[in-house]
Amino acid sequence: RKEVEQDPGPFNVPEGATVAFNCTYSNSASQSFFWYRQDCRKEPKLLMSVYSSGNEDGRFTAQLNRASQYISLLIRDSKLSDSATYLCVVTRDTGGFKTIFGAGTRLFVKA
């Protein structure tokens, strides 16, 4: 079983739709959580950190449930420019700092 698992995707949605991505992690010692965005043939870039209290950045809302070891990302009012792969990332600092990337969920937003 992978340490970080995401919805396999791809997600195909029309402009203006709301889309939700899910991610689960298996190591309860995980400490920090992030969503990164990766455009085709480009490097990953931080989209937002994820906090237990939930956090919002414009059309993007991230949630963390430590008890269920579950992370989510909600995108409201999807834009064509949101088309990308979204990577769930978990870090922990036991036995050396480790960053574990999920395989990513591809999103296509159509006009």
Add this chain to the structure above:
Amino acid sequence: NAGVTQTPKFRILKIGQSMTLQCAQDMNHNYMYWYRQDPGMGLKLIYYSVGAGITDKGEVPNGYNVSRSTTEDFPLRLELAAPSQTSVYFCASRHGGQGTDTQYFGPGTRLTVL
């Protein structure tokens, strides 16, 4: 700041050749990382460094070597290229310390081994 830079952008190698992928950062970050990303897959950690002179293996270190003689530079060496090393290689850095977990990535090096 240029951030994290990588050279070359593209490279084609023959089986058995060697090469060094260069990575540099100008943010005075302590931590640096090398990842590989195969098509449709997530990133896998090859090697990482927590400071000059200190390196450690990641998840997939076989066939690679690294060195960290300065804070700025973290080159990745492939000694005997194999087709299985065809991938996109990303270098990343982060400052370290609490609340500074964000990693900044370079633009990647696309390597093909034929």
